[in-house]
């Protein structure tokens with residue numbers, strides 16, 4: 001066989017082998033190649049090491065007082081005065097890291113909704129009659145959702161712009 005590290009096949013076959021997903025003739029062929037190819041053998045050894053480490057890894061045990069500490073903190077946060085909670089929630093510095101993530105999530109949602117609309121276009125499959133009945137009332141709602149999502153992204157951009165102006169030294 002051709003060396004997987006030097007062909008279009010890429011190292012996927014080696015990754016499959018390391019994960020134990022390669023069977024039968026493909027497995028035998030690769031094992032014969034590994035015996036004569038130092039680069040692939042090194043790659044396989046590294047992968048095997050990763051799998052061994054993952055097998056050996058165990059999440060640390062939760063301490064006995066964990067629940068108690070957690071509930072105490074929740075109670076403390078709940079008992080804080082309302083103006084402090086509001087101030088915490090409105091702090092721009094605390095929001096800022098969330099903006100790019102929120103904007104990315106919005107784009108994904110918008111993309112999904114657009115994609116979903118094309119799929120449910122009436123008359124594209126034999127059960128078109130049913131699809132038409134179902135998708136017609138929905139498409140109005142979906143268009144509204146897209147519009148709302150785009151408005152939200154616009155709003156987030158404005159917030160982000162305001163927060164970056166405020167954080168700049170004058």
Ligand SMILES: [Zn+2]
Nearest residue numbers: 003004037040
């Ligand atoms: Zn090779």
